[in-house]
Amino acid sequence: MNRLAWRLATILVPFSFLHAQDFSGFVADDASGDPVASAEVKVHKTGMRELIADLDTDKTGHFAASGLPAGEYTVDVLKPNHVAASFPLRLPSAPLRVHLMHYAIMDGQVTNSQGEPVAGIVRAPYGQTIGTTRLTVLAKQPGTDEFRSVKDAPVDQKGHFRFFDLPPGQYELGLWYYGIPEGAGMQLYPDNANPHVFTVAGGEVYNNLNFLIAPTPSHRISGSIALPAPKQKFSLTLTLPEQPILPVAVALTDDDGSYHFDNIPPGAYDLLAAGPTGGYGAFDSILDSKADALFGRMRVQVGGSDIEN
Numbered sequence: 001m002n003r004l005a006w007r008l009a010t011i012l013v014p015f016s017f018l019h020a021q022d023f024s025g026f027v028a029d030d031a032s033g034d035p036v037a038s039a040e041v042k043v044h045k046t047g048m049r050e051l052i053a054d055l056d057t058d059k060t061g062h063f064a065a066s067g068l069p070a071g072e073y074t075v076d077v078l079k080p081n082h083v084a085a086s087f088p089l090r091l092p093s094a095p096l097r098v099h100l101m102h103y104a105i106m107d108g109q110v111t112n113s114q115g116e117p118v119a120g121i122v123r124a125p126y127g128q129t130i131g132t133t134r135l136t137v138l139a140k141q142p143g144t145d146e147f148r149s150v151k152d153a154p155v156d157q158k159g160h161f162r163f164f165d166l167p168p169g170q171y172e173l174g175l176w177y178y179g180i181p182e183g184a185g186m187q188l189y190p191d192n193a194n195p196h197v198f199t200v201a202g203g204e205v206y207n208n209l210n211f212l213i214a215p216t217p218s219h220r221i222s223g224s225i226a227l228p229a230p231k232q233k234f235s236l237t238l239t240l241p242e243q244p245i246l247p248v249a250v251a252l253t254d255d256d257g258s259y260h261f262d263n264i265p266p267g268a269y270d271l272l273a274a275g276p277t278g279g280y281g282a283f284d285s286i287l288d289s290k291a292d293a294l295f296g297r298m299r300v301q302v303g304g305s306d307i308e309n
Helices: 003-008
Strands: 023-029 040-045 051-056 062-065 071-078 085-091 096-102 104-112 121-123 129-140 147-154 160-166 169-180 183-188 198-200 211-213 219-224 235-240 243-252 258-264 267-275 277-280 285-287 294-302
Touching: 023 040, 051 062, 071 096, 085 096, 104 129, 104 169, 104 198, 129 160, 147 160, 147 243, 169 243, 169 258, 183 211, 183 243, 219 294, 235 258, 243 258, 267 285
Parallel strands: 023 096, 104 211, 183 258
Antiparallel strands: 023 062, 040 051, 040 071, 071 085, 104 160, 121 129, 129 147, 129 169, 169 183, 169 198, 219 258, 235 243, 235 267, 267 294, 277 285
16 A cells, blocks of 8 residues: 555554444544544445445544445545545454545636736637636646646636645646737746745645736737648647747637737747647647648747738
8 A cells, every 4th residue: 555545544453343244433634633524435345346335424524334244345435625545444344544635725816917807718709719817737747847737727707716626746836828808828826937836745725826917018920721621620829938838829720721819928939730620629629530630830939010921
């Protein structure tokens, strides 16, 4: 059993053994030691899905069942907003004491220079998403220095965001936005040069992780892709070369292969194109499995004017 699993499920030295058919225990919060009420305790034969017992803890955190045959079992302990515990158990057994680890929380606000909340989703009259303000949680990959996106959500109508289901690990928090009145861009918290790494052991609450989107001069980038076949769709992404984790803006080609990005601040960017797409949503595309995948990359320097062609 690894170290995390050991923390999630601690079996105490018995005070006295129960009868072979008895099964009982106590579920506690890992950080405070307080009892966890209404946690679900599922028991099934090892290697089988059929439940032998499905119990709930009472207000004191205790659970109990009788009539279970002796043998090898797997116990799953579940509670919303907590990391699930799963461990093997052989009956008869001493009473159990299970520690559930609460998920960590990240909470904050995104506002403009006037202190107003920014738009979470901007839609065209025909329904397509043409702008968004989104937060992304990036998790450090084990054994590497690489961070990858694991959770992503837009801000709400008040510019607020909240991630409440982060298990133990190391994380960064990123913001990316485009197609909103404030322009387009990306930020890591608290800044791109020195992003903060949040180390989660279990149950931490990070409040006031606030972002400010300040206005900057901006320009339009437009061009076209020579389509391999009529009306094929290609996706395009604009990223910062030094921070390619999050996009600055995304776009899809029109039927004639043309594309554009609006309100792009001055700077050097990588323009990435991929397709043809077999399906697409508001923010990402799926390559067409029936066509040869094509990729393109171009460095774009945005200065004091729009860039065309």
